[in-house]
Every structure is written in structure tokens, then in C-alpha cells.
Amino acid sequence: MNYLWSSLTRSQLSKRFPLFYPSNEPSAIPISIPLLFRDAIHVYTCALVLRQLQIYRSTKNVYQGISTTCTALIVMAISFGIFTYACSCYNLPAKDSGRFGIFFVEHVNYMWVIANIVQSAKYVPQICLNWMGLCTKGVSSKYIFLSLFSEIAVGLGSALLLQGTEFYKKPYNFIPAFVSLSNVLCLSYMFYQAQYLYQGKKPYLPRGK
Template sequence: MNYLWSPLARSQLSKRFPLFYPSNEPSAIPISISLLFKDAIHLYTCALVLRQLQIYRSTKNIYQGVSTICTTLIAIVFSFGIFTYACSCYNLPAGDSGRFGIFFVEHVNYLWVIANIIQSAKYVPQICLNWMGLCTKGVSSKYILLSLFSEIAVGLCSAFLLQGTEFYKKPYNFTPAFVSLSNVLCLSCMFYQAQYLYQGKKPYLPRGK
């Protein structure tokens, strides 16, 4: 979104790679509008799920909730984002060079990398929850299968549709291969837990406070 709507990000990217992204051609920076629309829908559905979790919080078990690790991770990412943003804007508007060599385009790229790393590990908490409770209660096998096929489709589409495309022409908001691969492995693990590992075992899910 920054590369689409931020003149500063586009300007710094054009100065850094003038042959790939000429300053007189803003459309040269590849951003997929369809992927952006898909991400907006995904964000909205995630907000709906969070609302459900808030409504049904009284039914949670002892392992559910926001863990200390999650809170710490969010705080670190948030603090890092504020720090890099402050550094990138330190010399504005007199100059667009940032403090400690952190330009605004670096700030955007750092957040992009962090977001994809988190995205690649988004199913790990559920896998751990299943392991601690010795069950997959609350997780639909249909959801696992649909998510698995979705991740495989995304990975294949990224591989085939972008095959032969120059690296600088690939959309900046496409899903990296390592994210799809990690999610496929995690979903396969969840499917194994649901269909084989915890079949017939007594769940251990004490009611939370």
C-alpha cells in the first residue's frame, strides 16, 4: 500500500533503482490490485473472527487466550516499527535520508519481511494448542482441508503465473514461496493431528478463568 499511495516510498525506490522504476512512471512499481483487494477481505474476515472470540471468551479453556509470548512479540514488532519509522522521517522534509541509514523504503521493507515471517507461522499456535490439549477440538477438518488447498493453489499460482517474469516486475504484494510452503507444512501437521494422532484420545482442556 505504501508503494501504491506514498510518494515518498515511490520516490526513494525510483532513486535507488532508476532503471527498474523510473520516477516518471509511477505505474512501473508492480502492485497487484486484485491481491490488495483479497488482503482487504482477509483482514475483514479476521476482524470478524476476533469479534467472535471476544463474544465467546467465557467458553475458552485454560490454553486459549493471548499468551505472554504473543504479547511480547506484538510489542517488539510495534516498537521496531515505530523506531524505524521515526528514523526514516528524521530528516524530513529537508531531506529524505533517514537516521542510522534507515530510509522510509527500508521501514516499509522491514515491515513486509516481518509480516511474511509472522504469516508463515500463523498456524503454529493452533498446532501447539492441539498438542497441549491432546485434541483438535474447535478446529474443523473442513477448514483445514480448504486452507490446505488454498495455500497449495496460492503457491502454484505464484510459481506458474510469475514464471519467467523479471524479478523487478513481480508484484510486491504477492505471497512469497516460503510462506506458502510453511503454511502447507503446518496445515498438513494439523490434519495429521486431527485425523490420526489424537483420534480416540481423551482431551485435556480445563476450563479457563
């Protein structure tokens, strides 16, 4: 979104790569509107899921909730984002530069990298929950299968559509290959857990307080 609407981000990117992104051609910075629309829908559906978790929180087991590790990682990511943002805006508007060599475009890129790392590990908590409870209770195999199909389709679609495209012409909001690959591996293991590993095992899911 910053590359689409932030004049500061676009200006710094154009100054850094004038050959690829001329300042007199705003459309030169590739942003996919359909992908942006998809991300907006994804955020909305995640908000609905969070609302469900809040409504049904009384039914959670002892393994469900936000762990200390998760909280620490979130705090670290937010703190890093605040730090890079403060550094990038330190000399503005007098100078178009940042403290410690961190420009605003760097701040945007750092957040993009962190977001994709988190995206690539989004199924890990559920895998751990399944392992601790010795079951996949609450996780539909249909959901796993559809998610797996979706990730494979996205990965293959991105590879085919962007094949032969110059690196600077690829949309900045496309899903990197490592994210799709990581999610496919995680979902495959979740499917293995549901269909084979924990079949016939006695679930261990004590209710939380």
C-alpha cells in the same frame, strides 16, 4: 499500500533503482490490485473472527488466549516498527534521508518482512494448542482441508503466473514461496493431528476462569 499511494516511498525506490522504476513512470512499480482487494477481504474476515472470540470468550479453556510469548513478539515488532519509522522520518522534509541509514523505503520493507514471517507462522499457535489439549477440538477438518487446498493453489498459482517474470516486475504484494510452504507444512501437520495423532485420545481442555 505504501508503494501504491505513498509518493515518498515511490520516490525513494525510483532514486535507488532508476533503471527498474523510472520516476516518470508511476505504473512501473508493480502492485497487484486483485491481491490488494483479497488482502482487504482477509483483514475484514479476521476482524469478524476476533469479534466472535470476544463474544464467546467465556467458553475458552486455559490454553486459549494471548500468551506472554505472543505478547512479547507483538510488542517487539511494534517497537521495531516505531523505531524504524522514527529513524526514516528524522530528517524529513529537509533531507530525503533517514537516521542510521534507514530510509522510509527501508521501514516499509522491514514491515513487509515481519508481516510475512508472522504470516508463515500463523498456524503454529493452533498446533501448540492442539498438542497441549491432546485434541483438535474446535478446529474443523473441513477448514483444515480447504485451507490446505487454498495454500497449495496460491503457491502453485504464484509460481506458474510469475514464472519467467523478471524479479523487479513481480508484484510487491505477492505471497512469497516460503510463506505458502510453511503454511502448507503446518496445515498438513494439523490434518495429521486431527485424523490420526489424537484420534481416541482423551482431550485435556480445562475451562479458563
